[in-house]
Amino acid sequence: MSAPRADWIAALATPEAPAPRGVLRASGAGLIAAAPEWLPASLLPLSGAREVREGRWDWLPGADVACRLLVFPAPASATGEDVLELHLPGSLPLLENALARLQQAGMRLAEPGEFTRRAFLNGRLDLTQAEAVLDLVQSRNQHALRTAAEVLAGRPGDLLRKARESLAFALVQVETSLDFEEGDSQDLQPAEIEQLLHSTRAALVHGGAVESQRQATLRSGWRIGLIGAPNAGKSTLFTRLTGARALVSELAGTTRDRLEARWDPGPLLEHPQHDWILADQPGLSAAGEQVGAADARDAAAQARAADDRFDFCWWVVNGSDADAVLPAQAGSTPGLTVITHGDLPRRLPGAVVRRAHDLGEVVWIDPGRTSAVKALARHSLAAHQDQEALRHQRLRSVARHRQALQQAQAGVADAESGLRQGLPLDLVAEELRRAMHGLDTFFGRFTPEDLLDRLFAQFCVGK
Ligand SMILES: Nc1nc2c(ncn2[C@@H]2O[C@H](COP(=O)(O)OP(=O)(O)OP(=O)(O)O)[C@@H](O)[C@H]2O)c(=O)[nH]1
Ligand SMILES: [Mg+2]
Numbered sequence: 001m002s003a004p005r006a007d008w009i010a011a012l013a014t015p016e017a018p019a020p021r022g023v024l025r026a027s028g029a030g031l032i033a034a035a036p037e038w039l040p041a042s043l044l045p046l047s048g049a050r051e052v053r054e055g056r057w058d059w060l061p062g063a064d065v066a067c068r069l070l071v072f073p074a075p076a077s078a079t080g081e082d083v084l085e086l087h088l089p090g091s092l093p094l095l096e097n098a099l100a101r102l103q104q105a106g107m108r109l110a111e112p113g114e115f116t117r118r119a120f121l122n123g124r125l126d127l128t129q130a131e132a133v134l135d136l137v138q139s140r141n142q143h144a145l146r147t148a149a150e151v152l153a154g155r156p157g158d159l160l161r162k163a164r165e166s167l168a169f170a171l172v173q174v175e176t177s178l179d180f181e182e183g184d185s186q187d188l189q190p191a192e193i194e195q196l197l198h199s200t201r202a203a204l205v206h207g208g209a210v211e212s213q214r215q216a217t218l219r220s221g222w223r224i225g226l227i228g229a230p231n232a233g234k235s236t237l238f239t240r241l242t243g244a245r246a247l248v249s250e251l252a253g254t255t256r257d258r259l260e261a262r263w264d265p266g267p268l269l270e271h272p273q274h275d276w277i278l279a280d281q282p283g284l285s286a287a288g289e290q291v292g293a294a295d296a297r298d299a300a301a302q303a304r305a306a307d308d309r310f311d312f313c314w315w316v317v318n319g320s321d322a323d324a325v326l327p328a329q330a331g332s333t334p335g336l337t338v339i340t341h342g343d344l345p346r347r348l349p350g351a352v353v354r355r356a357h358d359l360g361e362v363v364w365i366d367p368g369r370t371s372a373v374k375a376l377a378r379h380s381l382a383a384h385q386d387q388e389a390l391r392h393q394r395l396r397s398v399a400r401h402r403q404a405l406q407q408a409q410a411g412v413a414d415a416e417s418g419l420r421q422g423l424p425l426d427l428v429a430e431e432l433r434r435a436m437h438g439l440d441t442f443f444g445r446f447t448p449e450d451l452l453d454r455l456f457a458q459f460c461v462g463k
Pocket of ligand 2: 235236247248281282283
């Protein structure tokens, strides 16, 4: 095996599990020029431009499989370096064999998050976007997924990037006029600069509001949604755990509005206190629409909106119902299956039970026994603890963003009032530089190495 060249990295970019397709990703300076040394002849020659090539991967002498090669030359690639992607059938031995071939060609295995880190270091992503990649990969519900995708697309960041440009322009204006002798600075147009600073401050206030909202969402209690067909037993379970009085009846569609109450599983588990919120939902039809919802026309929209805000779901299924199915949304957010009516004969089809086990934990609830509730609490607590580390990381990043934006805002406000009061321009310039520093911190230009290490270490290998 040759030594790693020019710090080339490679990794499996798809999960380490059998799948129809597996992707290997490699990144490094000069990677494309050297590729003919190790790529199968059927994928050559490379044009040097961005391209897709179809060929065969000769993984054993005399045995080859279809292979697609994606070529992204520097600097317009995901990492800013040459990037190659090999798409192969998703057999693990085959992918391991291919990865070994890349190592023989001089690549080393990438650290977790190393591709994203390179993208950041090469200016392809700013830090807020790198954080959004992590959010995207680990998002626990649809709402978080959408927010991360928006940050990644640069939406809130665009406004702030423009604000930084305006600030830079204002600073150049002020600094240029500083170079003139006193009384000679006709170039400076305070009214125009004040206008610029005014809109900059509005962008910073908006950015701050977005971060506060993120913080509030992260600080709110852990929310569990009870999702299932009408009559599955959601309200019965909800009432039993929280003591809240929800309507329970044998009529399908009894619950018409979502009801929320706190539930602390701590005492059951001899564990410190937890501030969980259980949400009893109207029953869902097989298509995922809320049957009892107050406004049936908006039922689907309500179901989606409701689902968005849960950190975890309990998919509630009646175990004595031979026609019961899992809710359509089961598996799309983190959750577990609760099978009710455990006191009655089991009639739930085996296929439903098997699918529930494929999706995660399964708890059979019997009104007469508390051991099942303990199991429900224990499994939910495990999921909660998994999500906690990530939540703390996000809270730290929100705190970093807010502090940086506050610094920028204060700098702009002081520069504005300095201009209005006719203070010496070097003082105004100093405030503008303070504001720039705040925005640069927001985008991660001054981020200490250890923060970067902590952030990128949370990624999986191949990201
Ligand atoms: N035997 C038995 N009956 C149950 C159990 N859980 C719920 N039930 C009964 O099933 C019926 C429906 O229960 P609910 O809790 O209202 O069901 P739901 O899922 O809230 O129904 P909707 O609000 O209509 O969506 C009621 O008559 C309950 O008493 C159980 O574990 N065992
Ligand atoms: Mg109900």
